[in-house]
Amino acid sequence: MRVIEGKVVVLGSRGVGKTRLVIKYINSTLHRNEEPTIGVSFFTCKIMLDEVKIKLQIWDTAGQERYKALAPMYYRNANAAILVFDLTQYKTFAEIKSWIQELHRNVQDPMILTLVGNKMDMHAERAVSRDEAHLFANSIGATYFETSTETDQGLEQVFLSTALGLVRLADEGKSRSLRSFQSCESIYKNNNTAFSHLNLDNGSAAFRLPYVHIGIPVDGEDVRTSGEGRLETPSWSIEHIALGEVEHTSWCC
Amino acid sequence: MEIEQTPTNVATSDTNSTSEYLDAEGESDPDEGVADGVDEQDDYYQEQEREAEAQRHSIISELRGELGTRTGNALSPDPGAESGQSKDLAASVESLALSASASVKTEDSGNTVDDEPDHDYQNDSAWCGQKKHIFILSEAGKPIYSLHGSEDKLVTLFGVIQALVSFVQHSQQDAITSIHARGIKFVFIQRNSLILVAASRTNMSVQQLQRQLSDVYNQILSTLTYSHMSKIFEKRKNFDLRRLLSGSERLIYNLLSNDSSSKRVSNNVFDFLTNSIRVFPLATSTRSNIISAIQANCSKIKDLVFAVLIANNQLIALVRMKKYSIHPADLRLIFNLIECSQSFKTYENWTPICLPIFDKNGYLHAHVSYLAEDCQACLLLLSVDRNAFFTLSEAKARITEKLRKNHCLDAINEGLQQPYNDAKLYEQVLSVPELRHFLYKPKTTAQLLCPMLRHPYKSLEEFERLEAVYCNILHRIHNNARPLKLIYEVREREIVLAWVTATYELYAVFEPIVDKATVIKYVDKLIKWIEKEYDVYFIRTHATF
Known part of the structure; x- marks a missing residue:
């Protein structure tokens, strides 16, 4: 069996729910834990x-x-970054840009980016629109998800998409820090075929993949990825960031 | 100097109009004497400060340097990296300042309980009636922390404090130490652009309050480091430090709430009063097994400076790098961190922590985790290498495995599960039923032995009295002007004994009906017993890797 081990870093402003996102995904028990x-x-x-x-090492x-x-x-040496912001606080969304810039400055290896808008259950206080976040995610070559750590919506997708991204990265072999090896525990022999994980209709799939964007997601359309039809985006560049600066109409001062 | 002048004037004019709490002081000042002067300050702390000043060089960067040359490893960070990064930070801070500060403020006030925009604390009887207040502000008068109430709404009070401090500083070239008025002590310390003030109705002496403030200051350094904070204030005198401290307020709060003023009855306060730590009682063989398990798995990790094992606010074992040791004040910060971070219980953490007395200019990186789910002892591995996480994580797993194999985990659990982990001590105390409570501190180690609190000190009022008794006798014993060796005092509700010998300090509280001869007999008995059991309750020397 093929084993891929990647380092995932979770970034974002304070209080957006990074720890909750991870804890909820990992053991689905939420301690009422307000400690920073x-x-x-x-x-x-x-x-x-x-x-x-x-194997994800989540920091x-x-x-x-x-x-x-x-x-x-x-x-x-991180292979993937999950950038979390709070849908109810525009500031936290704006601060994601500084994270992107910083990653861009300091990380050479390609990286899988996942943008997560958390607290989607708080509809009334929503300050960042789905379109805007989507557009921004596209511009930085990230996949965008909205989650709620209260209702557990969307958590699985975030990590699955990150995992899928890592597989893609390993297949391309461009990342030096990503560890990929054949485990001797494997019961399947010589199973080196790339993209086998993407064969969604295979009944023996360990996971039936939910709606997962790879590359540029297209809004409103159910995109299923296949080995061939995947739209390749270059990992983010500074021009993309410039494009991503969309003025939010309701945001002022 | 010009910068401070302006707010000073504003503040003084405010004094007369608003603050009733302080107005009283303003009037009684002339009779009581404004400043006690510097000479009454605790020599111990001055010495400590001087020592710290003396070793200007950073131990951490020295250690790192050594490592770099020894290993020639590209991974080990160069000593300059730290400063480079803080420069980066300062720059980013600068750029963010305009946009962020406004929003941060609104957010913070949103979190506090009362949202009234102009809550008048100075006429709020609950606020004024608090037994203890702690205020922290920057030299420029910016509020940083208040123990009770929101510091944002106490701006006028902060102005008054700043005015008092800078008045004494500039007009008399002196430093204000304390003000005594209407049974309230106002104690001031100034450290590195920060002004820390305690206002207390408790029985703590000026020196004891100074030590508490100094602990709080150390807690701030522990989160920010001295060099980082200095750089920030050098650049911008009126920087709002709350932005950098956000999230660590609970650490300051917990540190301050160890005494009776926050309605808690615990032995924790005595650690700080005697400037020591408590040791988790363990059979000598068990303790040495634990230490050798740590040594065996850590001795090959070059950059590991300390390994600290803690349970229930007590030290189980400390293993250190040769030549270095941890000061009890630093250890108290570690205890404080562990005590108020429940999240460490569930997962591994990699935390930068500055131990200000060890090296106030740099971070140690701490791998923090509990030994196992079924053993609530917390292990900290402190390293100067910021990339050592996985090495330390593996070492910790091996230590746990080893401790499980040789039944040390069971031994620790046994200690933790006994209704009170000093049950044996309790028994011993019970055989002298007239002995209500005692503090025993050997001179050679900064470790404290005290039995669990029992009747009558389990109730808050009685505990407050006990605390006051100890504050009082500790103050008199350690008085710089006239230190005492022996106090025997028959009080209305208890007999108090303090006895300092060449090898130990003992403070004991007896039933009020015992006569002197019996007290002496009991003390002898107690001392003999402690000497016999010494290795269970104390750690003579901390092992090295």
């Missing part, structure tokens, strides 16, 4: 995608400003 993270918390989880076992960082100086230590 100190430094970084470390989690591991395994995701099976058909023939590929993906859940603290969002406070003072940890910003230490962030390079956390995202160093």
Whole structure:
């Protein structure tokens, strides 16, 4: 069996629910825990995608400003970043841009980016529209999801999409820090065929993949990815970021 | 100087109009004497400060430097990296400042309970009636922290504080130490652009309050480091430090709420009063097994400076790098961190922490995790290498495995599960039923032994009295002007004994009906017993890797 081990860093402003997102996904029990993270918390989880076992090392960082100086230590050698913002606070969305810029400056290896708008259950207080977030995600080459840690909506997709992205990265072989190897525990022999995990109609799939965007997601259309028909986007570039600066009409001062 | 002048004037004019709480002080000042002067300050702390000043060089960067040369490893960070990063941070702080500060403020006030825009704390009897207040502000008068109430709404009070401090500083080239008025002590300390003030109705002496403030200051350094904070204030005198401290307020709060003023009855306060820590009682063989398990799995990790194992606010074991040790004040910060971070219980953490007395200019990186789900002892592995997470994580797993194999986890659990983990001590105390409580601190180690609180000190009022008794005798024993060796006092509700010898300090509280000869007999008995059991309750020397 093929095993891919990747480092995932969770970034975002304070109080957007990074720790909750991770904890909820990993053991689905939410301690009513309002403590801010100190430094970084470390989690591991395994995701099976058909023939590929993906081990995620999740680094859940603290969002406070003072940890910003230490962030390079956390995202160093990361293969994927989950950028979380709070849908009810526009500021946290705007701050994602500074994270993108920083990653762009400091990380050379290609990285899978996932943009997550959290607290989607709070419809009334919503301050960031789905379209705007989508557009921004496209511009930085990220996949966009909305989640709720209260109702558990969308959590699975975030991590599955990240895992899928890592598989893609491993297939392309462009990332030096991503570890991919054949496990001797494998019961399937010589199963090197790439993209086997994408064979969605295979009944033996460990997971039936939910709606997952890879590359540029198209809004409103049910996009299923296949090995061939995948739209390849270059990993983000500074021009894309410039394009992503959409003025939000309702946001002022 | 010009910068401070302006708010000073504003603030003084405010004094007369608004603040009733402080107005009283303003009037009684002339009779009571404004400043006690510097000479009454605790020598101990001054020494400590001087020591810290003396070792200007950073131990951490030295350690890192050594590592770099020894290993020649490209991974080990260069000593300059830290400063480079803080420069980056300062720059980003600068750029964010305009946009963020406004929103941060609104957010913070949104979190507080009362949202009234102009809540008048100074006429709020609950606020004024608090036994203790702690205020922290920057030299420029910017509010940073208030123990009770929202610091945003206390701006006038902060102005008054700043005016008092800068008046004494500039007109008399002196530093204000304390003001005593109407049974309230106002104690001031100034450290590195910060002004920390305690206003207290408790029995704590000026020195004890200073130590508490100094602990709070250390807590702030522990989150920010001295060099980082200095740089920020050098750049912008009126920087709002709350932005950098956000999320760590609970650490400051927890540190301050150890005494009776926050309605808690616990032995924690005595750690700080005697400037020591408590040790988790364990059979000597168990403790040495634990230490050797840590040594065996960590001795090969080059950049590991300390390994600290803690349970229930007590030290199980400390293993250190040769030549270095942890000061009890630093250890108290670690205890504080562990005590108020429940989240460490569920997952591994990789946390930067500055131990200000060890090295106030740099972070150590701490791998923090509980030994196992079925053993609530917390292990911290402190390293100077910021990339050591996985090495330490593996080491921790091996330590847990080893401790499980040789039944040390069971031994720790046994200690934790006994209704009170000093049950044996309790028994011992019970055999002298007239002995109500005691503090025993050997001179050679900064470790404290005290039995669990029992009747009558389990109720809050009685505990407050006990705390006051200890504050009082500790203050008299450690008085710089006239230190005492022995106090025997028959009070209305208890007999108090304080005895300082060459090897230990003992403070004991007896039933009021015992006569002197019996007290002496009991104390002898107690001392003999402690000497016999010394290794269970104290750690003579901390092992090295």
